[in-house]
Amino acid sequence: MDHPPVFHKVLIANRGEIALRILRACREMGVQSVAVHSTADADAMHVRLADESICIGPPQASESYLNAAAILSAAIISNADAIHPGYGFLSENADFAAMVEEHGISFIGPSADHIRLMGDKVAAIKFCTGAGIPVVPGSGGPVESEDQARPIAEKIGYPVLVKATAGGGGRGMKVVETPAGLGEALSAARAEAMAAFGNGEVYLEKYLAQPRHIEVQVLADLHGNVVHLGERDCSMQRRHQKVIEEAPSPALTQQQREFIGQLAADATKQMGYRSVGTFEFLFEGGEFYFIEMNTRLQVEHPVTESICGLDLVREMIRVATGAPLGFTQEDVKLSGHAVECRINAENPETFAPSPGRVRDYHAPGGLGVRIDSALYTGYTVPSYYDSMVAKLIVSGTSREACLMRLRRALREFVIDGIETTIPLHQRLIEATEFRDGEYDVHWLQRFVEG
């Protein structure tokens, strides 16, 4: 407990549960923490628990948590030697990362260059293609005729999607199931695109009807040591917002897991990436298709922590100091199963936000239950920020044991005074498709609409 801290003082440029998560890691490492907060968050848990706190602006995030100058000033006046950006807000802002480092303060995350590279979706796909990571196959440019399209479609594999270059909102988009339908679909899409956008140009892309969202966690130090920590299945989404995440994915074989993990780790090493990062894929028919890389800590990182036994925030802080990983891919053992439920302050049916005062808060306890939440009895959930107020992470030796435990934990969870999505999770845990692990990225949307 007395060995020198890796940093003297870390400023946490975030709020809510993730600020608390980072604060806990700092405290467990013997590192001082500085909380920054808006005037709306003066009573927030991360502020109350931090060693120091600095008000950086009014409630609007643009004036506070997104206010790079205020956060950097706070770091300077508090003599912080590192900044952890959490997720959201400034976490993937390359300019902020660069600015922090220019002021001689460590940015606990990847380099500005890597954030910038992966923030440019075209450049990211180009890099990944070069690194041998599969991307969604397509024509790579406009197709003019059926003759030109046919061999491309054959190569992509049916079903293919005809998409308008100028398109959007589904217009000028046609799914082609078999070669016989290609010509007609091209004509129809062209006509529709011309009518809608005044531009009839179309291209071809692989059509994924029922993909899962699979993402691979990587961790790298400054010395070229890289490990992957398995995948997370985040297919349980509503309006592109993840609702439940689990690890490992019930859809992957061990071979697929090792294959995609190794690809992600190799690409990470190739680009000289540092810190944590996540390669996101669509997965269908046994194939992975790269979507994007998140150059930050993810909301759902605890499910990975649960199955690999690592503290990812601690590792992030460690590698930011220049410390080597200290273990190799062979040392990483994944075991058990973990599920995370994101609990939002929302009506569980209409999803209308429900900020307000928490009249009673009681978290479930016992074996295999982890709660990451900044709520407490008497706290008022402000209306200015994201509605996620708690993460319930449950682990078990098997997926089935994990889901049984999740069910009992959800039943114990009390958040009174505001509406939350706990009842939604209670419904989901009873759904056959979830219990069987047979759901794609569209399933939840249909479930909540049904």
Add this chain to the structure above:
Amino acid sequence: MDHPPVFHKVLIANRGEIALRILRACREMGVQSVAVHSTADADAMHVRLADESICIGPPQASESYLNAAAILSAAIISNADAIHPGYGFLSENADFAAMVEEHGISFIGPSADHIRLMGDKVAAIKFCTGAGIPVVPGSGGPVESEDQARPIAEKIGYPVLVKATAGGGGRGMKVVETPAGLGEALSAARAEAMAAFGNGEVYLEKYLAQPRHIEVQVLADLHGNVVHLGERDCSMQRRHQKVIEEAPSPALTQQQREFIGQLAADATKQMGYRSVGTFEFLFEGGEFYFIEMNTRLQVEHPVTESICGLDLVREMIRVATGAPLGFTQEDVKLSGHAVECRINAENPETFAPSPGRVRDYHAPGGLGVRIDSALYTGYTVPSYYDSMVAKLIVSGTSREACLMRLRRALREFVIDGIETTIPLHQRLIEATEFRDGEYDVHWLQRFVEG
């Protein structure tokens, strides 16, 4: 989640955190639970969460939680097919265990015969000696003269203790450091015993000046399969009450761990024991000395769960149905470190009980933190029962990481309205001897008195 439950319905013959612990295991196995309670516990968490609850008597434990007839009647009228006794109360009452089984209800624990055997301390020591388990060596009977005593003392090894057969409270007790002091000590002890008890008979025993309390967890099914799950170090005691427990012990080598674990497992197998059990030892100078065996679940079982990844209550219930263990000693992997703090409703300095209304309850969360507690905001801790109101169990990859995490968790824990021993634990975590793992069974007593 749909496979048939091992039991249909389990009655939990206990209260407080352990009733909740058992209830959670039942729920995670798809087993119905029946809570029994005194009138003082009508609002208790285990009652509120159970599928059914039955009031069995007035507040006095003798009329309720120790009322075997009432509990058995409750099991009968609720059609429970098994009873889990928890710890304390009727858990080591062989007659109760026998009565339960005579009524065709499964007792989730060892057989009445084994409870009876180990409840008789003389018989227990005799059995263990026969099974090759080391016990505190002694003369095995009165010694009459120095000539008779000398070879026995040589065999036991100095220092030895001269104890009065009729003795108690330290009177008629003399520590002999070297052979030269033996004669004088015998005379003095005899005289003192004669004066105090009117009986000058004395015997010899190995003197343990600074022992640690080390206990080995075993688990056995009905088919002769036995595993040990490593040891727990419970040396942090005040007035023979455990205050902090940890696993593994900072004092044992891997060789010692395997040696004592194997001995305990072999003895368990030899006696045909079933369910969980704990062999308690004093440990000094690299040697183990058997004290007693607890034929029940222990308060501190979570630290073992943390390092071995098993759910001990689930395993207890499983083996009680006749299910085989399903794994062998080779499959048991111990990893990481865990510490449990028992949090009592007591003044942290005077240890005066502090029952009353909990005005605010907020448990720590995050990675590696487990809470077993039946407290909630607004709950009134009754004055009739044990003062332990919460167990904080923290795990980490190393002992040091675990202690750092414990420190931050203790800082987050809020129990307002009653006094608790949280401040004592906060002081302990800063003590050099605890941090270094260098404490014996007497250390805490001196610490709190200092």
Add this chain to the structure above:
Amino acid sequence: MTEPSEKPKVDAEAVRALADLLHETGLTEIEYGNGDWRVRVAKTAIPAAAYTPTSPASPAVSGLAEGPAGAALTDPDLDHPGLIASPMVGVIYMSAEPGQPEFVKVGDTVSTGDTLVLIEAMKVFNPIKAQHPGTVTRIFVSAGMPVEYGEPLIIVE
């Protein structure tokens, strides 16, 4: 009650007036005295009112769902001075043997020591007897019903 001196007459009007004042003013206690005369009215805030901890376990409060406990929770008879509550967990028997008449029915007059019901627990039949003479005005239980400790059985007025 007609004695004017030692045994005072309760001035209900005054108490009502003070109670009204208590409510009106939002106080929790009023003590009022004049000479020998003195009244104290109080209304303690019920903690449960501010916080009703329903949710953690909303499922089950009283397990024996078939029993009357749940329904009877707000029954004013539960405070009746003649209420006999079950002293044990067990099963109710209303008569000495099957086919025989019940020990008591509503309207029966009973004497001290009369058996009212039997409770079978652990194969022992425990007679529940009248503690004072009176009339049976209510029977909460019926044959074969399981009862928990403290559950209402019978009222003898």
Add this chain to the structure above:
Amino acid sequence: MTEPSEKPKVDAEAVRALADLLHETGLTEIEYGNGDWRVRVAKTAIPAAAYTPTSPASPAVSGLAEGPAGAALTDPDLDHPGLIASPMVGVIYMSAEPGQPEFVKVGDTVSTGDTLVLIEAMKVFNPIKAQHPGTVTRIFVSAGMPVEYGEPLIIVE
């Protein structure tokens, strides 16, 4: 009060007056006596209202311990209409350059637009200017002091 008879009359006015006093003064109990006549009124604190959840994090509320924020928490001047609060996080400069006189001192008269202090943030010196003419009656900060958003700087009356 002057009535000699057995049936006393409650002096509702007196109780109401005491209740008002109780509320006004923030007391929880008043006992009032006059000769034989005596009244005690009380109001128990409601648990929920009385509970300020301080403990989870008692260690740190305002981090910049050296700053005035902590001490000024109950300072009545914080509600002063002429208070100028810091619009940003930064470090205070009281004069344009080292060695030069301070922009303002207590007692100075200022016009709208006059610079009061500079706040350096990210190597930019931001002048904080008077929004209205008046007299500087209080200065909360001093040169080199770090300030957070909303921290009190100066009062111009």
